[in-house]
Amino acid sequence: MELTQQTPELAAYLAADVAIDHEHPLVRQTVDRLRVDGADAYSYALAAYEFVRDTIPHSADSGDPRVSWRASDVLATRNGICHSKSHALAALLRAAGIPTALCYQGFDDENGDPDVLHGLIAVRLPGRDRWDRQDPRGNKQGVDAQFSLDEERLAWPIGPESNGVDYPVLYAAPHPAVLRALQTAEDRTHLWRTLPTAL
Secondary structure, three states: OOOEEOOOOHHHHOOOOOOOOOOOHHHHHHHHHHOOOOOOHHHHHHHHHHHHHHHOOEHHHHOOOOOOOOHHHHHHHOOEOHHHHHHHHHHHHHHOOOOEEEEEEEEOOOOOOOOEEEEEEEEOOOOOOOOEEEOOOOOEOOEOOOOOOOOOOOOOOOOOOOOOEEOOEEEOOOOHHHHHHHHHOOOHHHHHHHOOOOO
16 A cells, blocks of 8 residues: 655654644653663664553553543553554654654454544654554554564554555644544543544
8 A cells, every 4th residue: 555645744744733742741751761872763663662552551451431632641641542542652753753644544343343443653764765554552362563664563454355444644643533533522432432433
């Protein structure tokens, strides 16, 4: 699949916004903690990815009813759905000068229910002339997402046998419909009813 930037300026994928608030002190402190002296961009990106994937549970797995959506809040509460965790990872990467986009998939969920919109990121590391999608959702039985530049290792790959779709657009900011649902949700149960199911 060919990924397409929503905006041609690479600087847009380094910007802070209301959800990817990478100038927040907690985001900066986390970057400083994850960055090892002398580490290259790849090593830092891997560390940030594993931190978000492994130390911030997906709220559907943990049962946490709170809805976080701003990167700093995701880091503070250690809670979020895929979209929120993607905002946190994007903030950690952009704060380190690594262009990061938000991207989306649509598919049936693990219970066979249709129309789930899944959020992930794409990263553009120095020396690479392409974007590489990464999925910080969090692993569990049947889900084994890994940071990889050679081949995608997403939580739910979309293949010919699946009933899903990979949206090719790389967004510089969260999709407005996704952000609105996250911002207005009273709790995760309410969010499941209002989160868009397709783009």
